[in-house]
Amino acid sequence: KNQVEQSPQSLIILEGKNCTLQCNYTVSPFSNLRWYKQDTGRGPVSLTIMTFSENTKSNGRYTATLDADTKQSSLHITASQLSDSASYICVVSDAGNNRKLIWGLGTSLAVNP
């Protein structure tokens, strides 16, 4: 069964610190892998998208990495800000199933002052 697992489930860090969120998947083959940010009470917003051949993609203070061999991705947040407090969701597109999206449960990040 195709799955996307994220860790940790939740994380608390101090403002200004860096953090890394993990995403492991079993989806194969896959079209692309996305990271979304979802603020409380809002819909998810796409942060990065990577295809099979890409290793890293940055969006401001957000950097996503992808290791297609080990089926792992990470999202690194640099110099965290209070506004980074949100849920971060990893989504993998299943190339073998009409590009069906497989969603992770997300990591809930709280950035404290």
Place this chain on the structure above:
Amino acid sequence: KAGVTQTPRYLIKTRGQQVTLSCSPISGHRSVSWYQQTPGQGLQFLFEYFSETQRNKGNFPGRFSGRQFSNSRSEMNVSTLELGDSALYLCASTPGGTDTQYFGPGTRLTVL
């Protein structure tokens, strides 16, 4: 361009009732997808519409239905509401040539 809009934002219903949620996609986007989001299950795909036709469907009972109009606006309907239907219902629209989804703010449905 205006983003995806969903109405209403909040809704309270009782068991057994039915509900209709509305979604207006970004102008020019012809694909609309619906998701149910609960804390323990994450985002669960309900269905996708493209040019007024249901293109994909998730594993939800027949109580959940939807439709899309010629202007790409979409509605989803849930009949005979159950307590477990309490969730955030998200709509996302997709432009042609890409599968990047743009989400609306969601409708928070509470079933009492």
